Structures are given as structure tokens and as C-alpha cells.
Amino acid sequence: MNNKTSSNILIVGVGGQGVLLASEILSDVAMRAGFDVKKSEVHGMSQRGGVVSSHVKYGPKVFSPIIPYGQADILISFEQAEALRALDWVKKGGLVATSRTRLVPPIATGGQFTYPDDPVTEIRKKIKNVVALDADKIALELGNIRLVNTLLLGAISSGLQFDNAAWEQSLKARVKAKFVDLNLKAFARGQNAAAEAVAS
Template sequence: MTRDKTKTTNVLVVGTGGQGVITASEILSDVAMLSGFDTKKSEIHGMSQRGGVVTSHVRYSETVYSPMIMEGEADILLSFELAETVRWLHFLQPDGRVISNRQRIIPPAIYAGMGSYPEDAENVIRQRTTDPIFVDALPLAETLGNPRLVNTILLGIASTLLDLPLDQWTAVIARRVPATFKALNLEAFEKGRGIQ
């Protein structure tokens, strides 16, 4: 996605506690800053330690005044969990793109009988967006040897839609992950870049 440098790019990252949402948004923010953009990030942890909703807003441009993305303004909705994708679709702009992990995490409230999981989530997303990208990131991460690679795989996909240099992505990932996992994370990132 090549944009006018004065236009703000808005990426909303969503998921549940423990999935790596905050780490992913921190990596994205670092990449944008190192690429010369004014970058703002805001996050809401909710009850993240108990599998609650976690959201992070990342915005970058020549100048950004607010860290918050307004409804209908997200260029990309990067989601770690299918129901969370549906929950946050209203933040997407009309020509925005969805990248969604197919993982389903049933919240405690549903187990307690206070609602139901949207069984037709993918159809809802397809009806309300153009060209959504769905990925089975958890099985792919497990195949690579570590389920925590989901966020790096999803960032790899996002990197193909954003106007940020590839070398900045790899530099930030290499710097942010423990040295023993650097090669594995870079491999996961490249796997993500190959998904369309």
C-alpha cells in the first residue's frame, strides 16, 4: 500500500490477552518511527491476563496529533482472533483491508451462557469487506516450532500492505526478540509475507 506521506495510516490491532497484540503493535510502531514517520500508539489491555479483549491503535504520517483511530478510519484491521475481527469491523474504512487469524478463542462469558460465538464470522467479514486475508496462523506457527510466532506471521502479512521498508521490519524484529529466537521469528515473518 503506497500512500501520500502526509496521509495518516491507521492500523488497528486486536485480539485477546496472551496472543501478542501489544508486541505486534510495538514492532509496527518502531518500524514506522525508524522509517521517518511521526508515530502514535495507544492500547487497551482490558482483562488481558484472563483472555480479555486487547486492542492497540497505531497511526503514522508526517504529523500525527492523536493516537486514537476513529470508527470508519482504519486502513488495516489486523486481528489475532476471528470473533474480534467481527467485533471491530466498524472501525475499518470502506476500502480498508482485514488480516485475520482464523483462531477461535471462546470467552468465559459464552461458557457461562451469556452469548454465543459467531459461527458465520468469516462470511460476515467477507460480506462487509473487500479481499479479506484469512490465515491459520496458529497451526503454521506450531509447524515452525513455536505457537508464539503467530504475531510475527501476521506482521509479515501486514508488511506487504504497508508503505514501510522491508529492511526496517527485519531490523526491528531482530532487535526486539530474544537472540535465540531471532532466526525463527525472521522465518515466521517471511512465511507471513508469502501469504495472500
């Protein structure tokens, strides 16, 4: 368990992936623990396939809602190349959890730009602490693509000081009642995947 009293978490993905739920749950956990919380994202292009990011900051007192470059303790990414793109936001010794989802935009099909062959390997060259999961696949197996949010939160949960009871409380507050059990399952799967990644 990490006892830090403040943390910066950057969440990235591609418009349409629904990355905002993860930041809502995360902010809720921090708020219930008594921290000052700020979170920032830009709407407008959120469903149009562009890059989407959400910044979550908590601590005794938070001023700016945006994380400065190089100051993220944790990076959560819904898409592997987006994790690579956002990598320089992460502090030395930071934690990265990324889905292995591969979304190649039309612009990278024309020859001028190419999608990297193996973004996760590139990421591991720079950051030690990396959890990469087939999040979309696991979420669909569990029954709903939106579960990627809780899977990834489970995967980074060891990097934050909140216990499972606190996460459970926030999940219940932020997710429709009929989806709570599925989300708890997804959260546990994420935690296990992270534990396995550390062990290996």
C-alpha cells in the same frame, strides 16, 4: 508498494494472546522511517481474557493516539470473532488480516450468547481485502505461538510502504537474537499467505 504517508493500524485480540509485540514492531518500523508515531492500548485487564486492542498511528504529525471509528486502514486480529467485532473500525477499501483462531469465552457457552459459526465469511461480506490464516497452527509448526505476531505483520506488509529490509531491521531490534530467524521465517510465511489470498 503503497506510498501513503500516514496510516492507522488497529490490532485486536484476546487478553493473554500477546498482541502487544506486533504493535511494538510496527511502531518501530514507522519510527525508523522518520514518521511521527503514536500508539495506545489499555493495560490492566490484558491477561484476563477480555478484549485487547492496540492502536498504531503514524504520519508526518500525529495528534491523537487513538484511531477514530471507521478510520483504520488496516485491521490485524489474533482471533476471528474479534476481527468481526472490530470490523466497523476499518475504512472502506481497508485491509483485514485475521488469524482463524477461535476462542469461545465461557459466557458464550451458556445459551444466552452464541459464538458465530463462521466469522471469516461474515467479514468477507463487508470487506473485500481479507487475509485469513491458521496463524496459531502455522506458528506452532514453526516452533512458537508468539510467532503469530510476525505472521500477521507479514500478512499486512503489502498494505504499508516499508520494504522487507526495514521490517528485518525492526524485527532484529525488537525480538531476542535467538528468535530472529524464526520471526523472519514467520514474516515470510505471512507475506506468502497474503499473496496467495490475493491470487485466489
